[in-house]
Amino acid sequence: MWRYAVGAGAALLLAFGGLLLFQHGPARSSLAAVVPALPGNASAATPLPDAAPEADPKTREEKRFDRYDKDRNDAISRDEYFAARHKAFARLDGNGDGRLSFEEWAAKSIARFADADADKSGTLARAEFATTAPKRRPPAARCACGKPAPSPSPAARSDEEEN
Structure with a gap:
């Protein structure tokens, strides 16, 4: 029973400590002094576009339908539906029987x-x-929108300086 009382007391102390931390919050001005401005900051150099880019009006399901509908008659036949499966099977069927x-x-x-x-x-x-063992590929970058190029490693920089 005493374990429950100690656990409840510890939970209350943690909650009170969290309340104190969130009331005061981090100092806003000290963060700007610690993190210097990046020299190649793209957002400061290039102005924003006047209008937001437009999304493709087709939905994901419409695009998928169009990929299957090869003859563009707004109907997917059985052959069109299974065409990708037939190709995959033909690649595996080495002797074509x-x-x-x-x-x-x-x-x-x-x-x-x-x-x-x-x-x-x-x-x-x-x-x-x-x-x-399968060869592992490095993960592909999801988006290269405005991200600065990674800085070269110290070894690469010393190689560039020597050349």
């Missing part, structure tokens, strides 16, 4: 296993298995 065997379905994985099995033993040792 209309049937997908396990070997055709897993062709990339089978080739990756064969490439990794350097000693052709039919098994992968730890070092061989490590070669099958």
